[in-house]
Amino acid sequence: MSYQYPSGGDRSRPTSGYGQMPQTGPQPGGFNQGNIFGDARPVSYQGPGAPRRTQRPQAGGFRTGMSFAVLYVVSIWAVHLINTFVFGGFLTHFGIHPWDISSMWGILTAPLLHVGFDHLISNTVPGAIFSFFIGATGRRTWWEVTGIVVVLGGLGTWLLGGLGTNHVGASGLVYGWLCYLVWRGLFNRSFRQVILGVVLGFMYAGLIWGVLPNDAGVSWQAHLCGALAGIVAGMVITSDDPPRPNSAANRQLTY
Numbered sequence: 001m002s003y004q005y006p007s008g009g010d011r012s013r014p015t016s017g018y019g020q021m022p023q024t025g026p027q028p029g030g031f032n033q034g035n036i037f038g039d040a041r042p043v044s045y046q047g048p049g050a051p052r053r054t055q056r057p058q059a060g061g062f063r064t065g066m067s068f069a070v071l072y073v074v075s076i077w078a079v080h081l082i083n084t085f086v087f088g089g090f091l092t093h094f095g096i097h098p099w100d101i102s103s104m105w106g107i108l109t110a111p112l113l114h115v116g117f118d119h120l121i122s123n124t125v126p127g128a129i130f131s132f133f134i135g136a137t138g139r140r141t142w143w144e145v146t147g148i149v150v151v152l153g154g155l156g157t158w159l160l161g162g163l164g165t166n167h168v169g170a171s172g173l174v175y176g177w178l179c180y181l182v183w184r185g186l187f188n189r190s191f192r193q194v195i196l197g198v199v200l201g202f203m204y205a206g207l208i209w210g211v212l213p214n215d216a217g218v219s220w221q222a223h224l225c226g227a228l229a230g231i232v233a234g235m236v237i238t239s240d241d242p243p244r245p246n247s248a249a250n251r252q253l254t255y
Contacts, residue, residue, distance in 0.1 A: 060135070060137050060138035060139070060141070060240075061136060064135050064139060065131075065133065065134075066132060066135075067135065068132065068142050069131045069132035072131040073127075075112060076111075076120060076124065076127070076170055077120065077124070080113075080114050080117075080120050083113065092115060093166065094106055094109045094113065095109070095166040095168035096154055096157050097158075097167075098157070098160070098163060099163055106158075107150065107157075108150065110157075110167060110172075110222075111170040112170070114170070119169060122171075123169060123170040123171050126178070126204065127170055127174045127177070130177035130178055131177065133196065134146075134177060134180065137240040138239060138240055140239045141237060141239045141240040145177065145180050145233045145237060146173070146177075148176075148230075148232060148233040148236070149172070149173055149176030149180070149226055149233060151229075152229035152232060153172045153173070153175075153222065153227075153228070153229035156221070156225030156226075156228065157222045157226075160221045160224075161219065161221045161222070162221070167219045167221070169222065171210070171223060171226070172219070172223060173226060175210065175211070175222075175226040175227040176229045176230035176233070178200060178227070180230040180231070180234045182201045183197065183234040184234040187234050187235055188238075188240065188242065190241075190242050
């Protein structure tokens, strides 16, 4: 969850491939067999008298996914431990303060801040899982998705969060990552990503209630805006698209 703090006064308590592609390539209007772990092999076409043309995928895979999962967990835990035991919770001030121009930088720092260990733990496991799956498709994809969700989701929270509140927590980012994974396969027509999205969608269907203003002190605005930003990321990002065969590969050369 993302909690809210009053913008003034006591801030210590929350209130708020290589091969011949004609046989294995995607068909127009169909789904590609893109690997969710960034395992798409380089695509090359070798025809009579034709030069080799290769499409290189971005680096990805299990190790890359694990590295981003660890990066996420270490980052939020390190910041929380430092904030708690060194600064006495003072850093929670650096969240998102809606309509406060002077503190818009909080859009970038808010996902790293949490109000307590319960808040931190609730974002750790799902965030690590989603970070792993996105990172496994490639480093560039992870940074693109994360950047879009943090900036657009944070800006939306800044606009809709309500005056006199301070929004902190990684849950907006977690919602954005989840929505990206759920919707991405429909946009890039990757069958495996569609399956992954369906599985994650069922597993975390209960999170849908987090985008509604049900609980006082919980930033549903961050959840909603993060989720919408994740869908936008799924629409605009192309770095994890499955490799497509060159149209020339389907032509028969004549002399």
